[in-house]
Amino acid sequence: MATTHSDNNSFLNIDDDLEGVDDFLGDEPNPFEDPNNVIASDDVSKPTPAAPAATPAPVIASDDANTKQGKLGPGLLNYYSRFFQLDTHELQERLVNGISFRPTMDPMKKVGDLEDDSESAAVMDLYGSVWITASVVMSRFIVVGGLQLVINELVQGKKLGSVEEMRKSEFINLIHSIWIFFGYTFGVPFVSWQLLIRDGSWKKGVALGDVHDLISVYGYGNVVWVPVCMIMAGLDRYGSVSGVIRILEWVTLCFGMCKSGFFIYKMVNFGQEESKVSVSLIVMFCFHVVFSLLIKFIIF
Amino acid sequence: MSNQDTIEPDFIEPDSVSYGGLDSTAPAPATSATTAGGEYNPFETTTNPVKRGTLDEPVISTIKRDIFEINARLRQVVYPHFPTRTLISSTEPPNGSTEVTSGDISVHCDLWAPLCFIILYALCVSHAKSLFSSLFVSCWFILLVMALHLKLTKPFDNVSLISYVSLAGYCLFPQVINAALSQLLFPLAFKTIKGAWGIRILTFLKIVCLVLCLMWSLASISLVTKSKGFVQVYPLGLCLLGLGWLSTIL
Numbered sequence A: 001m002a003t004t005h006s007d008n009n010s011f012l013n014i015d016d017d018l019e020g021v022d023d024f025l026g027d028e029p030n031p032f033e034d035p036n037n038v039i040a041s042d043d044v045s046k047p048t049p050a051a052p053a054a055t056p057a058p059v060i061a062s063d064d065a066n067t068k069q070g071k072l073g074p075g076l077l078n079y080y081s082r083f084f085q086l087d088t089h090e091l092q093e094r095l096v097n098g099i100s101f102r103p104t105m106d107p108m109k110k111v112g113d114l115e116d117d118s119e120s121a122a123v124m125d126l127y128g129s130v131w132i133t134a135s136v137v138m139s140r141f142i143v144v145g146g147l148q149l150v151i152n153e154l155v156q157g158k159k160l161g162s163v164e165e166m167r168k169s170e171f172i173n174l175i176h177s178i179w180i181f182f183g184y185t186f187g188v189p190f191v192s193w194q195l196l197i198r199d200g201s202w203k204k205g206v207a208l209g210d211v212h213d214l215i216s217v218y219g220y221g222n223v224v225w226v227p228v229c230m231i232m233a234g235l236d237r238y239g240s241v242s243g244v245i246r247i248l249e250w251v252t253l254c255f256g257m258c259k260s261g262f263f264i265y266k267m268v269n270f271g272q273e274e275s276k277v278s279v280s281l282i283v284m285f286c287f288h289v290v291f292s293l294l295i296k297f298i299i300f
Numbered sequence B: 001m002s003n004q005d006t007i008e009p010d011f012i013e014p015d016s017v018s019y020g021g022l023d024s025t026a027p028a029p030a031t032s033a034t035t036a037g038g039e040y041n042p043f044e045t046t047t048n049p050v051k052r053g054t055l056d057e058p059v060i061s062t063i064k065r066d067i068f069e070i071n072a073r074l075r076q077v078v079y080p081h082f083p084t085r086t087l088i089s090s091t092e093p094p095n096g097s098t099e100v101t102s103g104d105i106s107v108h109c110d111l112w113a114p115l116c117f118i119i120l121y122a123l124c125v126s127h128a129k130s131l132f133s134s135l136f137v138s139c140w141f142i143l144l145v146m147a148l149h150l151k152l153t154k155p156f157d158n159v160s161l162i163s164y165v166s167l168a169g170y171c172l173f174p175q176v177i178n179a180a181l182s183q184l185l186f187p188l189a190f191k192t193i194k195g196a197w198g199i200r201i202l203t204f205l206k207i208v209c210l211v212l213c214l215m216w217s218l219a220s221i222s223l224v225t226k227s228k229g230f231v232q233v234y235p236l237g238l239c240l241l242g243l244g245w246l247s248t249i250l
Helices: A002-013 A041-045 A056-070 A077-084 A088-099 A127-156 A163-198 A211-236 A243-269 A279-299 B059-077 B085-091 B099-107 B112-126 B132-153 B161-170 B173-189 B196-224 B229-249
Strands: none
Touching: A077 B132, A088 A127, A088 A211, A088 B229, A127 A163, A127 A211, A127 B196, A127 B229, A163 A211, A163 A279, A211 A243, A243 A279, B059 B112, B059 B161, B059 B196, B112 B132, B112 B161, B112 B173, B112 B229, B132 B161, B132 B229, B161 B196, B173 B196, B173 B229, B196 B229
């Protein structure tokens, strides 16, 4: 029995390094309750000799606070929320820049949170990439269906073709639009980024800081596809009637391809001292042409 | 003397579990559902009428209770007399605190109603044919996208992703009405009217119904999630427009 009691009391004698962490009763602020408290590493390296028991707690607070509060891992959802923080005015500026014939980098970046390190203090948003691309898909879908609804059913008062066939073809076209546009906007930048890094076209400190910046550029480059898809959907309706309309379709497609390609080229080369044609840019151009041809032959 | 003499037995606080789903003020059933040892057994049947999950009640009672719960939630979130006084009092922070708002949104999150609405929507739009599965998956995907958008643009609101999915699902209710009217009721009503004018009136009614239901859905989800500005509202409108347009055009 005596042995048991001594064992029980021995638990009280364990040094668990927690002694002193609750002793913040005076004017000294409790670092565990202050989220903004960041203890400098210099302070940690110079422990106060008068209170040796309290030194382990600030060490833990310093390291963990900097790693956990300052930087979120890419696997966390909140990590991506900083790419979606923008107001209407910023979005408007970026959209105008996207359709401008003289695009600049200035509206594309904004100063990020203080938590960011200096290299990525200016971040581009991914909001535009997601929702501009979604708008492109929806614009084509709505214009095609809307024209049919208004001209055939509302004006002429008749239904054309089999209902079941029409339903299936519309839905399949919608799915094709989704994978082509989202695949290009979010898939190709990863390949392009690797190419830019490997052939030396990208240097540290230029406008594009990371692959998500390139995704953002591709996203805002899609702005021009909204009117282009609307026009092509309208022309596609009469494409089988006249050869002139087919030519107009191709001209519209070429305009969209050149405009969005020019925007991407300018953004990628922004900040470079001299514009040079590298292998990576040629491959990116090829991707862009294939993407434009996919739009023409699969969607329209 | 043993260890049992020195170690005191654990003190278990009674859980404040809500047994009514929506009714968090239900009396604790500890007095009625107790074992011989005096401990509460949560799986034992009680006489509490609010308790759910019982196996000895008729199926019709279970369904009726769930429908009433969905209806009560719809009255809060979607119905035209939104915002009700109850929701205003529960969502407006009284003293600058946002905990009430977040709590109110987070507490009542169920996926039962969104599931029902999506099944009804997909049934109406697909006419119970080959597109059903595609529409069913697409609807869930769109709900997830809307929830992700809300979560990403409002990172400081303490609302979980699943709560946003639930809220967006409730706001699908006007789209279900739109699908039922456009795909079932209007065609049935105008089946007798042959000719061009029948098709014209039918199409016109479809477009009017789409616009009204879209505005209803968008107003509901914007108000209940407190989304303001073009940046926050536009993606929600785009997703809802996609769903509404599918039911109009297909």
